[in-house]
Amino acid sequence: xxxxxxxxxxPTKSDWRRRILAARRTLDPAVRAARAEALTRHALALAATxxxxxxxxxxxxxxxxxxxxxxxxxxxxxxVLLPVVTAGPGPLDWARYDGPDSLVPGPIGLREPSGARxxxxxxxxxxxxxxxxLAADRAGxxxxxxxxxxxxxxxxxxxxxPIVIVLDDDELVDVLPAEEHDHPMxxxxxxxxxxxxxxxxx
Numbered sequence: 001x002x003x004x005x006x007x008x009x010x011p012t013k014s015d016w017r018r019r020i021l022a023a024r025r026t027l028d029p030a031v032r033a034a035r036a037e038a039l040t041r042h043a044l045a046l047a048a049t050x051x052x053x054x055x056x057x058x059x060x061x062x063x064x065x066x067x068x069x070x071x072x073x074x075x076x077x078x079x080v081l082l083p084v085v086t087a088g089p090g091p092l093d094w095a096r097y098d099g100p101d102s103l104v105p106g107p108i109g110l111r112e113p114s115g116a117r118x119x120x121x122x123x124x125x126x127x128x129x130x131x132x133x134l135a136a137d138r139a140g141x142x143x144x145x146x147x148x149x150x151x152x153x154x155x156x157x158x159x160x161x162p163i164v165i166v167l168d169d170d171e172l173v174d175v176l177p178a179e180e181h182d183h184p185m186x187x188x189x190x191x192x193x194x195x196x197x198x199x200x201x202x
Contacts, residue, residue, distance in 0.1 A: 013177050016143055020134045020171060024062035027168075032062070035191035039166060040069035042194045043130060044076055050128040050162060052078040055094065057132045057166075058103075058111055064168045064191070067111075071100060081122060083149070084112045091153040094122040108147075123156050130189065133165045137176040140184035140199035154183035162186045169193060 011019075036059075043065075047054050054073055059065045074080045074097055084093040085107045095113035097103075106112035123129070131150055135143040142165055144150055157163060164187045172188050188196045 010177065013143060013146070016176065017134055017145070020143075021062075023170070024168070027062065032064075033066075035064065035168060036066040036069060038191035039065045039189060040072050042189050042191075043069055043166075044072060046162075046164065046189065046195055047073055047076070047078050047128055052128070053081050053122075053126050054078050054128045054130065055081045055083070055123055055126040056097075056130045057083060059132065059166075060109055060111075063132055063166075064171075065166050067100070070097060074099065081118070081126065082113055083110075083153075084117055085110060085149060086120075089148070089152070091120040091156060092123070092149050093117045093120055120153065120156060123153060124158050126157065126161060129154075129157060129161065129163045131163060131165050131185075133167065133171075133185075135171045135173055135176060136165045136167060136185050136188050136198060137173050138198060139175075139178075140186065141176045141178045141182055142185050143176050148181075151181050151183060164189050164195070172196065 056070050058067050058070055070080060080097040081094040082097045084095050086093050095115050095117050097113050102113050103111040104114045133142045133144050163185050165185045166189050169190050169192045185198050187198055
């Protein structure tokens with residue numbers, strides 16, 4: 001995938017976001033569902049090698065993967081922690097996922113577990129992180145939506161723990177614009193390519 005600009009300047013993060021979000025909106029729902037099933041298979045295989053806890057996320061809208069995939073990790077016996085968006089600019093909080101009935105509406109259209117909050121430091125206990133994003137590049141640069149929640153959270157992850165961005169097949173690109181605060185991904189998880197190591201080896 002490439003992002004184009006009218007003046008031939010290198011595409012900005014905003015350019016990339018517009019391009020990827022537009023592509024996601026036009027994807028056939030049946031194709032999206034099939035790719036979500038493939039991502040679940042890959043996620044289960046990866047989690048089987050790392051153990052838990054697994055910090056994951058509940059995809060919303062046209063994001064790759066599905067809530068059913070998160071539930072599959074839970075049913076496979078993994079302790080799954082989901083993010084809780086807090087008030088203010090701090091890192092994400094975390095709470096345990098105990099099945100679909102444990103979810104309640106959260107901010108910015110998310111659903112979150114209704115159980116006890118474990119605090120931002122809970123991410124340090126994770127053995128695997130499956131994080132959302134719009135794209136990543138081969139060096140491990142992640143493109144998010146710009147809110148900064150994961151930029152403030154990922155520095156708390158224990159060194160060496162895999163940080164894996166969940167993407168569609170055409171969302172792993174050669175180069176993305178990077179900023180100093182961007183935390184590198186160790187791998188990407190895609191429906192067709194499966195688990196691909198990036199610049200930071202986890």
